[in-house]
Every structure is written in C-alpha cells, then in structure tokens.
Amino acid sequence: MASLPYSAIRWAGALALGAGALGALSGPAQAAADGRQISTQGANGAPACVTCHGANGEGNPAAGFPHLAGMGAAYLAEQLDAMANGSRVSPVMAATAKALDPAQRQAVAAYYAGLPAPLNVDRLAATALHPVKPDDTGAWLATRGAWDKNVPACNQCHGPGGIGVGANFPSLAGQPAAYIAGQLRAWRQGQRPPGPLGLMPAVATRLTDAEIDAVSAYYAGLPKAADLLAAQANAAPGAKQ
Ligand code: HEC
Numbered sequence: 001m002a003s004l005p006y007s008a009i010r011w012a013g014a015l016a017l018g019a020g021a022l023g024a025l026s027g028p029a030q031a032a033a034d035g036r037q038i039s040t041q042g043a044n045g046a047p048a049c050v051t052c053h054g055a056n057g058e059g060n061p062a063a064g065f066p067h068l069a070g071m072g073a074a075y076l077a078e079q080l081d082a083m084a085n086g087s088r089v090s091p092v093m094a095a096t097a098k099a100l101d102p103a104q105r106q107a108v109a110a111y112y113a114g115l116p117a118p119l120n121v122d123r124l125a126a127t128a129l130h131p132v133k134p135d136d137t138g139a140w141l142a143t144r145g146a147w148d149k150n151v152p153a154c155n156q157c158h159g160p161g162g163i164g165v166g167a168n169f170p171s172l173a174g175q176p177a178a179y180i181a182g183q184l185r186a187w188r189q190g191q192r193p194p195g196p197l198g199l200m201p202a203v204a205t206r207l208t209d210a211e212i213d214a215v216s217a218y219y220a221g222l223p224k225a226a227d228l229l230a231a232q233a234n235a236a237p238g239a240k241q
C-alpha cells in the first residue's frame with residue numbers, strides 16, 4: 001500500500017463504502033433476513049435455533065425449550081450476551097450464544113421479537129379475572145402476590161395471564177415449568193444477571209421452593225386452563241356464541 005498515491009487509497013475506500021450502501025438490504029430489513037437465516041441454518045457452528053425453539057419460535061414445552069417469539073428484541077439480545085459471557089449460566093445455550101458475534105445475536109433477537117407470540121392473549125388475560133383460593137399457591141402468587149413478604153403479584157409486571165408487557169417484562173404463560181423454576185432458582189443463586197432494577201432477584205429470593213414450583217406449574221399450564229375457561233364460558237347458558 002505504501003507505493004499507492006493517497007488519492008488512490010481514498011478512492012478504494014469510497015468504493016468499499018459504496019458497495020456496502022448499495023447492498024440489496026440494509027438496516028433492520030437486513031438484520032431480520034440475517035436473523036431468519038441464523039434461526040433456520042445456524043451460523044459459525046452454532047446450531048439452527050428452530051431445532052429446539054420451534055419453526056416459529058413457539059418453543060417446545062414438553063422438551064423444556066422456552067418460546068422466543070414476540071419477546072423484546074433488547075431482552076433477547078441481552079440474554080444471548082449474558083449466556084455468551086457466562087453471567088447467565090446455561091449449559092445448553094452457552095456454546096451457541098458464544099459462537100454468534102454480537103451483531104448476529106442482535107439480528108436473531110430482532111427476528112424473534114418480530115414473530116407473533118404463541119399466546120392467545122385475550123383468553124390468557126381473562127384468567128386474571130377468575131376467582132382464586134388462597135390455598136392455590138401458584139395462582140395466588142401470580143394474581144395477588146405475597147404482600148406479607150413484599151412480593152407483588154407476578155401479573156403486575158408480567159401482565160394479566162403472564163402475557164408479557166412491553167420490551168422489559170417477558171411473557172411467562174406457556175413457558176415450561178422446569179424452565180421458569182430454573183430461572184427463579186438461578187436468580188436466588190446469582191447465576192443470572194439481576195436485570196432491570198434487580199426486580200427479579202428481589203422476588204426470587206423471597207419465594208420458598210414450594211412457591212417456586214407452584215407458580216411455575218401455574219404459568220406453564222395457563223394456556224390450557226385459559227382454553228378450558230373460555231370453553232366453559234361459551235357452554236354456559238345464555239353465553240354469547
Ligand atoms: C439444543 C437446543 C437449543 C438450541 C439449538 C438453541 N436453544 Fe436457545 N435455549 C435452549 C434451552 C434449553 C434454553 C433455556 C436455557 C436454560 O435453561 O438455561 C434456551 C434459552 C434461550 C434464550 C433465553 C430465552 C429467555 O426467555 O430468556 C434465548 C434468547 C435463546 N435460547 C436463543 C437461541 C437462539 C438464537 C438459538 C439459535 C442460534 C438457540 N437458542 C438455539 C435450547 C436451545
């Protein structure tokens with residue numbers, strides 16, 4: 001390069017810049033396309049995400065794989081970063097997250113954020129209006145909380161029926177019970193970053209093991225319970241068809 005005149009170097013640089021800007025896609029559209037490709041084919045040796053998280057990011061509750069579709073892009077990217085740097089301990093995801101570079105993590109996060117959540121939000125939200133008995137620990141925690149130990153209702157932050165709220169409060173409904181319980185225990189043990197305002201470590205450290213299991217089972221089973229409630233409402237005499 002030393003023998004090239006300065007103007008030639010400038011010109012080569014401009015050409016390289018021009019080629020980038022003239023690409024068929026740029027910005028968010030490019031990121032979505034890359035993200036889709038990573039999800040279906042993997043990248044840099046990371047396996048295709050669809051194998052575990054489903055063709056549309058709907059997850060696989062029976063196998064314990066969480067849904068990703070419709071969650072906040074920043075939330076998903078942060079989780080991938082945390083699993084890559086080890087601050088969120090995940091034996092299953094660590095190598096995959098590490099294989100992707102930061103731009104690829106952002107692209108695949110944006111792709112999943114753009115897919116519709118696999119949740120019937122109206123039916124799920126309706127479950128929050130259903131009466132709950134205090135001895136139904138999971139439902140009580142989700143809808144009422146445990147004010148004697150400063151635990152607000154989970155639904156207050158995660159939305160009625162755990163449908164998720166905005167970019168910061170992920171959906172819980174339909175996530176595998178073992179996954180939900182695993183995350184709560186990870187916060188208790190310092191194996192997941194505190195997240196916004198340290199809200200979840202504060203919640204998780206105040207729950208007993210029995211409460212963690214009950215509330216996890218509650219959210220895991222909520223989509224089915226919501227369908228059942230809707231069917232009963234339709235079957236009731238005088239119900240709107
Ligand atoms: C072998 C199965 C498998 C593959 C392949 C896989 N995942 Fe995962 N993923 C999991 C499991 C299991 C978890 C739950 C993590 C845990 O329990 O530590 C998870 C968790 C996640 C989370 C955290 C979700 C949340 O709600 O916080 C994100 C984000 C994620 N995976 C993205 C991806 C992406 C992107 C790919 C593809 C590049 C991918 N995963 C490939 C199994 C997999």
Ligand code: HEC
Binds near residue numbers: 142170183194
């Ligand atoms: C004061 C608000 C608040 C309350 C109350 C709350 N959460 Fe959360 N929760 C959050 C925030 C914020 C996050 C995202 C954390 C992050 O970004 O790391 C979160 C994340 C989670 C996650 C991780 C989801 C995933 O996809 O990995 C689980 C599981 C969870 N909460 C369960 C619960 C349960 C169960 C309760 C009730 C006992 C509850 N939360 C109450 C704010 C709250």
